[in-house]
Amino acid sequence: MRWLVGGEVLDVDTGEFRRVDIGIDGGRIVELGAARPGVDDDVVDVSGRWVLPGLIDCHVHLTLTTDTGDPMADAARTDAHVALDTAAAAERTLLAGITTVRDVGGWNYVEMAVRDAIRRGIARGPRMFLAGRLLSITTSTVEYYPGMYEVADGADAVRAAARRQLARGADLIKVMATGAMLSSETEDSRAIQFTLDELKAAVEIAHDNFKHVAAHCHALRGMHQAVDAGVDSIEHGTFADDEVLRKMAAAGTVLVPTVCAGELLFRDERAVATMPDHLLERMRAFNDQHVEALRRARELGVTIAMGTDAGTPGNHHGLNAWECVFLHRLVGMSPIEAIRSATVHAARLLRQPDLGRLAVGAHADVIAVDEHPFDDLEALTRVSMVMLAGDVVRA
Ligand SMILES: [Zn+2]
Incomplete structure (x- = not known):
């Protein structure tokens, strides 16, 4: 299991960021809450960053x-x-x-x-x-x-x-x-x-x-x-x-x-x-x-x-x-x-209900940016972390 910790995570439906950790297993989001990493778990720290769906x-x-x-x-x-x-x-x-x-x-x-x-x-x-x-x-x-x-x-x-x-x-x-x-x-x-x-x-x-x-x-x-x-x-x-x-x-x-x-x-x-x-x-x-x-x-x-x-x-x-x-x-x-x-x-x-949202059950396709995207949407053009199906492909 992998944990994405410390980020401000966007709920695209409400349009609000909230401080929450994301638990990932089998390429999907399995938990949104406070991280409880086990000894074998991998922890990806995105503290101070804004986290959005890919x-x-x-x-x-x-x-x-x-x-x-x-x-x-x-x-x-x-x-x-x-x-x-x-x-x-x-x-x-x-x-x-x-x-x-x-x-x-x-x-x-x-x-x-x-x-x-x-x-x-x-x-x-x-x-x-x-x-x-x-x-x-x-x-x-x-x-x-x-x-x-x-x-x-x-x-x-x-x-x-x-x-x-x-x-x-x-x-x-x-x-x-x-x-x-x-x-x-x-x-x-x-x-x-x-x-x-x-x-x-x-x-x-x-x-x-x-x-x-x-x-x-x-x-x-x-x-x-x-x-x-x-x-x-x-x-x-x-x-x-x-x-x-x-x-x-x-x-x-x-x-x-x-x-x-x-x-x-x-x-x-x-x-x-x-x-x-x-x-x-x-x-x-x-x-x-x-x-x-x-x-x-x-x-x-x-x-x-x-x-x-x-x-x-x-x-x-x-x-x-x-x-x-x-x-x-x-x-x-x-x-x-x-x-x-x-x-x-x-x-x-695309008829893909498991994409486009950071929710339990969704595919763990996640990006992080260093600036608040609502202050300047150009932040989206400068991603600092990219995760695809739970794998970090850019950090
Ligand atoms: Zn075309």
């Missing part, structure tokens, strides 16, 4: 690299190269205090091999919920992401493509309901892609198999169709209006914000300098509108689950907690709201 990022691409702004550079890698990049990204993410990720577009299922390596103990990384390849209509963007896109046109083809992802071990299905920002020059980020019928086909197969669906959406009508089709989360939501946000709030559709994709790009000179003009123009043109849509989403009561799009240019793996900072500073969330988006709300989207 953070959950609901939108990453672990297989992508982030130093260049040109997608063609990533496209040229061999799968062996991708595997090494992915393992490095997974480790950086975990050491930054992100103990769970949802990857919404992998690369030739390499990320599944990396997850397997982590489970076997030969690589280090967070818990990984994986989509496999993302499902898309025929598009020239495939040349940017040949390992990520699974092209399917028509409802039957979408059903087959979804089944292929599940057969490879996918935990969810990702669909492209609209055009993307970081896409080919001929793809319009404001265009509708999958039809309502195609979206319904993906949802049917996923839900019949107890999996959920994440829908990439910028365009407004694409968001309406995705919500009508019954998807579980909308990714990005750039061109949302009040009507669709009210519909999401009523239906319980979760919004995954990915503010980092724009904000971190513009803080990285090299990524900006190497980005093709048509991509840079789109990112510049729509970033403010995206943030404004997220502000309205929060005001209208849409559930927001933290997600960064880590893996896009300048959006480096391991900077994930900045999303919470941006949700606070730009989107208007209080610190505890931002923390809930990265813990309990994310866990609910």
